[in-house]
Amino acid sequence: MSFFARFARNRGALAGLIILGLIMLMAALAPILFPESPWRMVQRPFLAPFEVDGFWLGTDTMGRNVAAGLMHGAWVSLLIGLVSTAVALVIGVPLGAVAGYHGGLIDDALMRFTEFFQTIPNFALAIVLVAIMQPSVTSIVVAIALVSWPPVARLVRAEFLSLRHREYVEAARLIGQSNTTIILRQILPNTLSPIIVLASLMVATAILLESALSFLGLGDPNVMSWGYMIGAARTVIRQAWWLSFFPGLAILLTVLALNLVGEGLDDALNPRLTRKRHQESAT
Amino acid sequence: MKMPFIAALAGLSLLNSSVISAQEGNDQTPQHGGVIDTIIQPEPPGLVLGMIQNAPTRTVAGNIYEGLLRYTTDLEPTPQLAESWDVSDDGLTYTFHLRDDVTWHDGEPFTAEDVVFSADVFHRELNPSARAVLQHVETIEAADDHTVVFTLKQPFGPFLLSFEAGTFTMVPEHIYAGTDFRENEANNHPIGTGPFEFESWDRGTVIKLTRNEDYYQDDLPYLDGINWHIIPDGASRAIAYENGTVDVLPYGTVENFDIPRLTAMDNTCVSDKGHEYFSPFAMLWMNNREGPTADKRFRQAVMYAMDREFARDVLWNGMGKVPLGAFGSNARFQNESLSPYDHNPDRARELLDDMGYDGEEVTLLPLPYGETWNRWAEAVQQNLKEVGINVRTEATDVGGWNQRLGDWDFDLAFTYLYQYGDPALGISRTYLSDNIEKGSPWNNVEGYENAEVDDLFARAATAHPDSEREALYHDVQEILQEDVPVGWLLELGFPTIYRCNVKNLITSGVGVNDGFKDAWIDQ
Numbered sequence: 001m002s003f004f005a006r007f008a009r010n011r012g013a014l015a016g017l018i019i020l021g022l023i024m025l026m027a028a029l030a031p032i033l034f035p036e037s038p039w040r041m042v043q044r045p046f047l048a049p050f051e052v053d054g055f056w057l058g059t060d061t062m063g064r065n066v067a068a069g070l071m072h073g074a075w076v077s078l079l080i081g082l083v084s085t086a087v088a089l090v091i092g093v094p095l096g097a098v099a100g101y102h103g104g105l106i107d108d109a110l111m112r113f114t115e116f117f118q119t120i121p122n123f124a125l126a127i128v129l130v131a132i133m134q135p136s137v138t139s140i141v142v143a144i145a146l147v148s149w150p151p152v153a154r155l156v157r158a159e160f161l162s163l164r165h166r167e168y169v170e171a172a173r174l175i176g177q178s179n180t181t182i183i184l185r186q187i188l189p190n191t192l193s194p195i196i197v198l199a200s201l202m203v204a205t206a207i208l209l210e211s212a213l214s215f216l217g218l219g220d221p222n223v224m225s226w227g228y229m230i231g232a233a234r235t236v237i238r239q240a241w242w243l244s245f246f247p248g249l250a251i252l253l254t255v256l257a258l259n260l261v262g263e264g265l266d267d268a269l270n271p272r273l274t275r276k277r278h279q280e281s282a283t
Numbered sequence: 284m285k286m287p288f289i290a291a292l293a294g295l296s297l298l299n300s301s302v303i304s305a306q307e308g309n310d311q312t313p314q315h316g317g318v319i320d321t322i323i324q325p326e327p328p329g330l331v332l333g334m335i336q337n338a339p340t341r342t343v344a345g346n347i348y349e350g351l352l353r354y355t356t357d358l359e360p361t362p363q364l365a366e367s368w369d370v371s372d373d374g375l376t377y378t379f380h381l382r383d384d385v386t387w388h389d390g391e392p393f394t395a396e397d398v399v400f401s402a403d404v405f406h407r408e409l410n411p412s413a414r415a416v417l418q419h420v421e422t423i424e425a426a427d428d429h430t431v432v433f434t435l436k437q438p439f440g441p442f443l444l445s446f447e448a449g450t451f452t453m454v455p456e457h458i459y460a461g462t463d464f465r466e467n468e469a470n471n472h473p474i475g476t477g478p479f480e481f482e483s484w485d486r487g488t489v490i491k492l493t494r495n496e497d498y499y500q501d502d503l504p505y506l507d508g509i510n511w512h513i514i515p516d517g518a519s520r521a522i523a524y525e526n527g528t529v530d531v532l533p534y535g536t537v538e539n540f541d542i543p544r545l546t547a548m549d550n551t552c553v554s555d556k557g558h559e560y561f562s563p564f565a566m567l568w569m570n571n572r573e574g575p576t577a578d579k580r581f582r583q584a585v586m587y588a589m590d591r592e593f594a595r596d597v598l599w600n601g602m603g604k605v606p607l608g609a610f611g612s613n614a615r616f617q618n619e620s621l622s623p624y625d626h627n628p629d630r631a632r633e634l635l636d637d638m639g640y641d642g643e644e645v646t647l648l649p650l651p652y653g654e655t656w657n658r659w660a661e662a663v664q665q666n667l668k669e670v671g672i673n674v675r676t677e678a679t680d681v682g683g684w685n686q687r688l689g690d691w692d693f694d695l696a697f698t699y700l701y702q703y704g705d706p707a708l709g710i711s712r713t714y715l716s717d718n719i720e721k722g723s724p725w726n727n728v729e730g731y732e733n734a735e736v737d738d739l740f741a742r743a744a745t746a747h748p749d750s751e752r753e754a755l756y757h758d759v760q761e762i763l764q765e766d767v768p769v770g771w772l773l774e775l776g777f778p779t780i781y782r783c784n785v786k787n788l789i790t791s792g793v794g795v796n797d798g799f800k801d802a803w804i805d806q
Contacts, residue, residue: 037665037668039661039664039665039668040665040669041593041662041665045597061540061597061658062597062598062658062661062662063597131680134677134678134679135678217657217678218678221649221657221660221661221676221677221678222664222675222676232654232657232658235538235540235654236540238544239540239543239544
């Protein structure tokens, strides 16, 4: 069975992929459909959805087009989700690999360092980091990456611990391959599938974190993001429901889609596990 | 894209007209009786005005204590404890003739000795804003029981504007003389001469004032009492009005975005009067020292680029005035012949071309005082971007904002300042070069230096009579209008929201701080 066929067997995952595709399309089309800045005040404030042609989702407290904000916000949310996850992987994977491969003192030292980050609540640490560095896209990416790499390191370490005494690793060591080569060429490729699954879920978490930061007013004041839109609209929720509803829906769908895709990837990359799981649930 | 805006403005101007109509209906005969429930936010630290100057203390205790004078909404002095006053021709001697029928809430008579004690002893020790005025005063003497003479060192134009209850509070000599003022037991039960007496203060819940039965003005006050409820949560304060718990919402008690919902209620009136004395004036600091903002053509371009009417109508619900220039419309000696900075993006682009602006990035610090100010910064940023100015907003917290302004680490920054009725009290401080000092966000932060402006302001502060001051101030405004040391955003209007059957609520230039004296309920 091909990879995609296995993925597609999970109907939810397929739906997730389609939603994600649509959101990526939204992000890509934003500069074409709404070439003007989403901050531009273009119409009367507080237009309800469909009240005026061309403003299907209405306008916000200052007459900015909600649809434009939503589409430009898609780009920002996806960008921050992907980049911060990539940064977290860059930190977490090498740390976990080195710790798991070498074990002993190195492992102890690196894991205590990881625990140091794990003991502080994620969101609280992210708030502090953004507040110290001044809110900007860069500081938000850095903050999210810094709070989300420990699970990656833990996962990679566990995989390395279980793989490092396999015969093919012993063989590689025997023929004189260096530690670096063994880590990069022998073991790492075999740990990729759980990392990919974890990463897809991390993108979802990162989007939620960014939204929560923006909601609290710690977003980059120069970019339109979904969290910002909800944060700015919460004060008028009794007068204008649509201002918080549509960006909220966008966040919900994106995070849901990413989770579904993550599950589908898990199924597709670990066929044996999946089959086992299906059998278990059947019995 | 212009049309919809015009429609929006038309809609908002309806809101303005309801503001005006709220002032009508003053010709009915006042009725006695009734207690008003209102809100004080936040809870004041104490009620002894003169010892404490926080805004909530002024608002509550302005009904317990009084000053020698009261001010109309045009800032004309009117009699209060002083029934008349004379100023000598050289502007050096001020003689106040006191009423002879005034008693303190404990029954003791109010005399000239109380005035001398309050001004010369009590305020010199405790009150920084009164001290700033007292430095111009040579002697304060009681000529007889009901006459007080202030002799000045040099003429000081705004002197007559300093006798409001919150600035020169009259405190009882027989209670405070010879005691440790801050430890005096009477501080828990303030005694003044005002229309209402202190009754009780249930901390965190309510402050109760009752009618002064022996008040010296016949018939006044009409109300039997005032209950100042203390409700810490903003949403709960709005609901307290909606469900009828309170009938008056003074300035600062509800968020801007709740105002349209509340004012749309039946039997609800709104007024932006009563802030003429303080006249909060929103400004945009522009760093005159370095970067593009050091070029006056850039600063003029910023003024032309901003759509200040939009900000007033959309962000401040139509409250407030777009200022002509450095002097607000409530300030004395405003030069009305200045040419205004209209919203004119084309003119802004011309000025930027003319100076050869190359797109250098400028930073903008919003005022971290809540949502309205954030939205405002977004609107200004967008206005500036549309004429080609490359603006980057940097969000800070209050501490960071204070520090960056104090360190002059900004290009553009929002703020607002009080004008205190007279240019020598509240306006010149922003432009005088000897007021440039690192570390404070309230002095001449923008770093504007102009010897001619310094000279004109200095001469105008001590010139006599007023016509001479006026000429000097008109000249200085011409220069400021050309140089644009700071951006003049908006003369802020703070609304008081109340049931329409509460009449005569705001009758003076300090608003609800002393307004309940004349208020009555149409039952």
